[in-house]
Amino acid sequence: MIKKVDTLANRLSYAMKMQNVGVCELERSSGVAKGLISRYINGLKFPKDNNINRLSKALHVNPEWLKGYDVPIAATPVSVTTDEERLLAYYRALTAIQKEALLDKLTGDNEDA
Secondary structure (H helix, E strand, O other), X not given: OOOEOOOHHHHHHHHHHHHOOOHHHHHHXXXXXXXXXXXXXXXXXXXXXXXXXXXXXXXXXXXXXHOOEOOOOEOOOOOOOHHHHHHHHHHHHOOHHHHHHHHHHHHOOOOOO
């Protein structure tokens, strides 16, 4: 039996720090409301399985690890090209405002009609 060795609050905070992701960015990438994410981080609420899956997918971690179990942190490996790695590195170096502007440009948001 796999035992629990940590809390979801600690694991979520750690994963966010390691990915250099803030609450607002995690909200955008996971679809989980930032108010809920904040409650999870502060240990005030435990997420339902669907939100655990959404958060773990957005943070690229194993859902069971996120729950605090003694399992590897890595989710199922995803093949990433060299160009994708470079894009991710550039994206992570941007400020939150620059990231938002880039995403708006790429998705066509805020275009004049």
